[in-house]
Amino acid sequence: MIKFENVTKAYPDGTVAVDGLYLEAPTGKLTILVGPSGCGKTTSLRMINRLIEPTSGTIYLDDQPTSGMDAALLRRRIGYVIQHAGLFPHRTIVDNVATMPVLLGESRQKARMTALELMERVGLPANFAKRYPWQLSGGQQQRVGVARALASDPAFMLMDEPFSAVDPVVRAQLQDEFLRLQREIGKTIIMVTHDIDEALKLGDQVAVMRVGGKLAQMATPSELLTSPADAFVADFVGRDRGYRSLGFTNVAGTVAVSEEAVVQLGASAAEAQARASGAWVLVVDGGRKPLGWAQPELIGGELKREHLNLSGTSATSTGTMRQLLDAALSSPSRRGVVVNDSGELIGTVTASDIVKAIEAEPHLETAR
């Protein structure tokens, strides 16, 4: 557990970066600090491992005040990942990852073994081991940064915008991998970002800070969406919060899935017409995996790939309401495709049914 108790940081030039912060990051959970640029996120994070010393107040690590500890020893207990990875340019990837174990006195050889395992864990091929940082893309460097912070198996991790240096696609990928990893390792993590999407996606709990270094709200992602503390938080969380909050509701049998008649590619127009309900028929492959929707009346001869409309997304029966609703809204037939975890068709649902299920569920109001 990491705890801030009335922590304030005023820089020598008078800027108050953090102002009377109380915050608790529970053990084994991922706590996210989010807020507009300059609100004191980085400052807060760096006070934990004492790269910055607080002006007043106390920070506790597992109930021990950090102020009395030897700074270097304290830091060795805490993994730290920074924005641009901050790799050592003069060391190979494997040696970068092995840094902490070696510093802690492990033999170089053993440390390298650990490092190689960790590299695999964060999705870096083993043949990267002997490369140098400049030979890696931004996203790959980020992974090395994460692996390096994990190498000493620290109980705590601090991450400062760890995925910001990469483009949106790679970023989403890194986030997914990281979530999977955290599920395995369950560290006590504080992560900084200024991207609310990232915060909502990753955080067990999210602390929203406002400029001036004050905490605006501390809540779980879904609480943040359904009960923003004030207009600043509501605004910061964004316009789509209704839709987004659906991302925290599981489908789990709340919506009845109807059977859907299907055809396969190569079917005749007549066959398709016969199976169609309304203007559209669902096309699946041999393994009952949905391929797309087709309009039988437009098929001349047999059903081919070019007849498919691909706009529909699909939802899994174990997924979220958000996916389900999108499947329905995006489907040209207005019937959303539901598949099981292996991607095989279960059936379809309509947006109306989904909305009914949503409306039936009480709004989650948190006591404040």
Place this chain on the structure above:
Amino acid sequence: MIKFENVTKAYPDGTVAVDGLYLEAPTGKLTILVGPSGCGKTTSLRMINRLIEPTSGTIYLDDQPTSGMDAALLRRRIGYVIQHAGLFPHRTIVDNVATMPVLLGESRQKARMTALELMERVGLPANFAKRYPWQLSGGQQQRVGVARALASDPAFMLMDEPFSAVDPVVRAQLQDEFLRLQREIGKTIIMVTHDIDEALKLGDQVAVMRVGGKLAQMATPSELLTSPADAFVADFVGRDRGYRSLGFTNVAGTVAVSEEAVVQLGASAAEAQARASGAWVLVVDGGRKPLGWAQPELIGGELKREHLNLSGTSATSTGTMRQLLDAALSSPSRRGVVVNDSGELIGTVTASDIVKAIEAEPHLETAR
């Protein structure tokens, strides 16, 4: 109009960056080139003003092949905005903006006057005029870049990831300003981005390119969402395409708005209870602007600010289905707040009603 006719670019090292591209950017419209990194967007753009010469094929500017033109003169007809603004570090902001008019022979003084106007237009305060580029933030520099490209009032504009250097918040702001501006000035613009959100938000039409320099699809944003040409485009457009495509459907009277009883702050619990429909009552201010929802049963004494739930977004009656649905989904009462353009309450709608309206509308299928 800018037209690509079978344009191919192979770099000396053999990389084919653009492959047989046909593309037409209509006069007065904003055409967006989007695609994964390395798909040849920048190359295509730079072939238009001949910073790169095509290997084969012809590019037309208002039906005249560019190949026969004097390159420098051609470029002076086309505004060009590049990723990191590319400002002249040794010139003040106003002189940066005045560059083109001066180059075209205008007097320095007159050019500066124009420049000052343009700065205002892109939202730069006049006291920035005498500053140098390094004294501006990334987002401000971007604006200067846009102003500079506009200064000679060119009929054509090329923009290469003009908003990529700034954080998401400022970026959204720049995009909004830019949209407003383009509505005023109606230039023929080709803009490059690799952000599909930006493309969908800004483009009159969007050209999706795939790696290898081929055009995957050219369509309006809503077509792209509802009829992606193939799995690559569907994937690139993203998971939320059902919900997003609602952003292109106007509310415009399709959904019936019900009256909603309201209370004001300071009302008694009893009064609130009386007006409430279900567990929630809508609270407005003196000008009938919605403030939030409250649960009368939780009010002890009179209705105060702290009783408000702020999670609900609001939609305008002239807005999009996306806003409307989100208003309903995010509302704790499950009734979405609809306001007029001045923010005054019109009434509420339920998600069910909205979905019914959506389902009633035929899916937009484009002929291919």
Place this chain on the structure above:
Amino acid sequence: MNIEWLSRQFDNIVFLLGWHVLLAVTPLVLGLLIALPLGWWAHRSRRIYPLLVGIAGLLYTVPSLALFVLLPLVLGTKILDPLNIVGALTIYTVALLVRVVADALDSVPEDTVQAAKAMGYRAYQSLLKVELPVGVPVISAGLRVAAVSNVSLVSVAALLGIPQLGSLFTQGFQLRFFTPIIAGIILCVVLAMILDGLIILLNRWLTPWTPKVVAS
């Protein structure tokens, strides 16, 4: 060129070359050793930096001959002592490298330094294991300049009668004889290029991690 004279003087030239190498390389090594802590100091303190760099700049403008003559006063050495040359060139080398070392340490990306600190490196560990190794390319670039100019400067000591390749210049001058002068110049340049090359190799060996780019 009088080849016959050259072959006759071969032993002598080798002897002079040996001294030249010694007089040029010793100050280089000493200078580097002294400049490292000074440069680190300048890097650490923004107040010291202009002071040290300013003093260094001033030292350059003192003509080397004057410095050669001045040094016995300070060092208490004999006037013919090669130590004077070593001392003077060490001063020049230090003056040149203080700034280079400071700039080299400055050139280490802030992220890297912060990462080291955050991982629990103590200040000296960070300096020795991270900052200095990463600063090697900049230091070696400065070292190259120092090496090359030292070779050229040593020859000035000929005017003081300290044997090295510069002796060939005075000798040739007295006799109006081109062979020793040209031989001396060529040997100086070749020696400088060899030292330069050695530093490049050393740099490569120490920095296998840098992208291979055109050196300039």
Place this chain on the structure above:
Amino acid sequence: GGDPMSSSNTQTAASSDSIIVGSADFPESQLIAKIYAEALKSKGVQVTEKPSIGSREVTIPALKDGSIDLMPEYGGALLQYLDSATKAVSSDDVAKELATKIPSGLTMLTASEAEDKDVLAVKKETADQHNLKSISDLQPVAKELVLGGPPEWKTRLNGVAGLKSVYGLEFKEFSALDAGGPLTLNALLSGQVQVADIFSTDPALAANNLVALEDDKNLFLSENIVPVINEKKSTATVKEVLNKVSAALTTEDLIEMNGRVAKFEDIGEIAKDWLKSKNLA
């Protein structure tokens, strides 16, 4: 502190079984030093050579601090170095005065008759044109002529000052060149200066058809060649060898040997040849 060029750094004596022979940074000094060295070697004395160590500002402190033990010197020049106000001119006066002025710890052996002194030289054409034979003859034309000499002449009695006070000569200009070296010769030959300080043993005098003007009022000191040695190294053998060399050496020998040096012959060979011819080795 103080002035390192007049420093009297006390110096631990070098090992007494070996003698370090130094020389100034011009060929003649190196040649004579070589002769000393070869002669000593042939008598079994251990010799280390440190040739070409520079001008007197360096060599005298070097002698004093023990960096070197033995140097060929020129009587007049050395005396002037030690006492810039000296009035001595003749060989005897110079020798006598030197003996009293020589720094403690150093001693002079017998001076040779061979001499290499400053002469004012002019080109043959100049001499013919103005009918010049002696320095006094310069009197009527000095104002049109440029004098070239070593930088120290600017202030020295036996330079510009003496030429004025003794001969009443005021030249158009004085150009600071080098001590009878290539600069001076070049300047004289190319016409930058018309009168120049050249050394009497310089073969260039003859080779370039220069006229050495007679020092009719004895301005320039006699410059007999004399070994200067560290007292501690001045053993009987050493003294005997060097005195024999000094006795055998003549001005003509010097001119002839300098001629060979100018043809880039090896100084060692020249020295050995001379010693052989005088039966000294």
Place this chain on the structure above:
Amino acid sequence: MNYLFDPAHWTGADGIPNLIGEHLVYSLIALAIAAVIAVPLGIYIGVTGKGVFMIAGLANALRALPSVGLLILLVLLISPAFPSKMGYILPSLIVLVLLAVPPILTNTYAGIRAVDAAAVDAAKGMGFRTMKILTDVQLPCSLPLMLSGVRSALLQIISTATIAAYISLGGLGRLLIDGKAQNDYSQMVAGAVLVALLALFFDQLLAFITRRVVSPGLTRLTVKSAAAADTVKIPATV
């Protein structure tokens, strides 16, 4: 130091003002020649990227040339052909020019290279022609580095111009050479101090000029890039 305070030393052909004057004439002429050679060459290499390898090698080789040796060689080669002081002035100038070319050349080249590629691209995109890009963008932007090259070149020239005295020319080197010949130590110190002061003065002067002519938009960049570029000075060679 006494030497400096003797009024006798401040007048006449050998007076200190005269010596300073001569010193400056040699220095400035050499600098001008070096600039005329190095600036266009540096621009050419910087703009075209041609001969980058050559420049690195050449600059280093020039640095390695021992100026004393070179001066002697050139005097012996050149002076017989000139019946005047030219025979000495020319070799001195050549040596000084060779000394000054590398810093100006490498800095000009590096300055041009360091110009923000995006700015050049933008200029091209706006329809600037090649010459206009050079004069309006590349040159002004590379000015700080170029001037810092000129600055270190001038420093080197000033302190090395003392060697002209070795071959009988004037300048402050006379005090060093004459002081040595006349066994006058205070004269040598005076020479050394004057040379240092002169260099210091010009260093400040050029710093001042730099501040005046370089756009304030670039000055913030200068601090770092000037340090990063190869502007290291080389001590004088006499």
